[in-house]
Amino acid sequence: MLSEQLYYDPWDVEIDLDPYPIYRRLRDNAPLYHNERHDFWGVSRYADVEAALKDTNRLSSAKGDILEVVKTDPVMPPGVFINEDPPLHTIHRALVSRAFVPKKMRALEDKVRAFCETCLDPLTDRQSFDFVIDLGRELPMRTIGMLAGIPDSEQPSVRAEAHRVLRNEPGKPLSVDKDHYFDGDMFTEYVAWREKNPSDDLITELLNVEFEDETGKTRRLTKQELLIFLTVVAGAGVETTGRLFGWMGKVLAEHPDQRKELVNDHSLIPVAIEELLRFEPPGPHVARYVATEDVSFQDQTVPAGSALLMMLASANRDERQFEDPDRFDIHRRPGAHLTFGRGAHFCVGAPLARLEGRVALEEVLKRFPEWQVDLDNARRSRTSTVRGWDSMPAIVG
Template identity: 35%
Template structure:
């Protein structure tokens, strides 16, 4: 299954096992070789990197570009996003990446995130208040699916009346309906129209929210609005272009919602699968911060880092990868690599977790990591405190995950207490 410079291309790996039972399938791939040629469910060819050392090194390798302009002709197909949604950090290399990240990182400082802890706990308690009388709930639809969208919309300053649309839009993009391909194009258009309108409203009437702050940063370096937007061309200094502003809002919403939904759901399932760990956490809630790191390692919501394109022919794990080919770095596989994490398939909330890759590594390390950690810890703390007898309300075998390589999340998680 491995491709080397000496032997030439091998037949692509069948990705079906990665959709059905990813942890078992990745273990087999790690054992057979560090890098594999695959054809994804969308028909796109790529190189899949599976071992910890190779994934970690590649995450920080500047020769691997996030900019799609480095893709070989016809070598990459993805969502055809308009420039106003595509000019985001997931498509940027330095120096643009450095400039844009520096402007937005202030929103996710430890102090600012800590100030959100009490409001997030109030939201979590309100959601649990709503389901407690019934004695059962679907933790995805009734809890994990609501909490992140409320939090990220409050952070951005999105009106409450618009939040149902956001959940539907993000769900359609993450798991598109193959029988209705037109929905993706329609959803992208809806998102662009919405953010364009919201930015215009915030520009006219700024609020105490992140989007208003980003608009001030975009309009002038000192934060004093100076009137109408420009044509969208990249500005000089530390300003944002109009496209970068719109794309940042889109990225913060999309990543802040989708990943946290799956992280909370996967963490709860891991605890229900390991009741002794759940009891230990209930007895000692101070261990929750380390537990969140283990949940990220054990079953991350994003098994693959954002795709990369070699700027030149290079070796990854001894495998020659041509310039412009699509490279997928499996952080989900790397985090289960026994060479780095002994007994890696065991959930161990007391494990030494220095170096897990669920949030990335290098200059593209997850911008929202402090918020994701805090939000997940608060969501789990509120749930465990309220329902110490939490248990599954359906047979374990009936639970299903989204069938996609890029997101690892449950469709539903029915529980009772």
């Protein structure tokens, strides 16, 4: 069978360098793929991935949304809202989403721009800068820190922890501690301090908010729930958004004509960010657990109890959905990519990621309308869950 001649492994370093040819072969020849070595199933076509993302009844997030986590089935503490199913997920998500409503995003823009200026202004007289080290590593952490109320002094350790927990040994699955998968210990002292020193931030709001839980009881968040909330928000906001900036530098260097259009017309930048998210998504896949009954894709069955990988990056390049999908095009109609997911688990931080991407690109283009990337000295981020770069140096002019 053709499917037996194919091998896809999200931990394979060589495949990860350019997974798109294998994604195409999977879509054409094995749209439902079974990896016997690691015992997981995968869907790669847009329609199947979108359907799977929306199916919260049969495809559960309660065991995690990272393949290694789903297969380890760790003890999941309360409050990891990205790893919950409705109705509990709906309740917890509503609390966190308060920080990302449009009104707050509009109020945030000037502060995000100021952070960008702080990152970029010292670099304007230099002949080079790094899209990740100088911008991607700094801007998302400063923004999340300001939004959540994490003090500047604590932000480097939060960023380092977000990186650490998602790092796997190259070629091997992420190591998952079954008994201590998630904790919020890094925020314990700060939350205790914030209780006595309230401010206008997410932590203060979550300390005081009352809500009706899944039992119908009106209560406040427990300390453990709050600590986990902060860990989830900080980790997701720093690691995935930070990877977007490395791809921004690389892809636009490879498409100088389109970059010039953006320099001349900043109104094209929001659509360019959407196309960048489609073309090189920082989070290439998410996983689910087939919980209560078998599910079918392409007239084939995935048995209950299986781990299912949804290949977002493959779906974003599916020619059944997108015309000429391997072409980067800032004039492509936006809105159809699956980078932020679909349905109940659509990324709650999507408005913030879009805001940071747009503002950052505007500020970069003001200062550096032309650049070439130094791929010989660029460093890939070796993680199976977030695809991107630890360094993307650019030579300007």
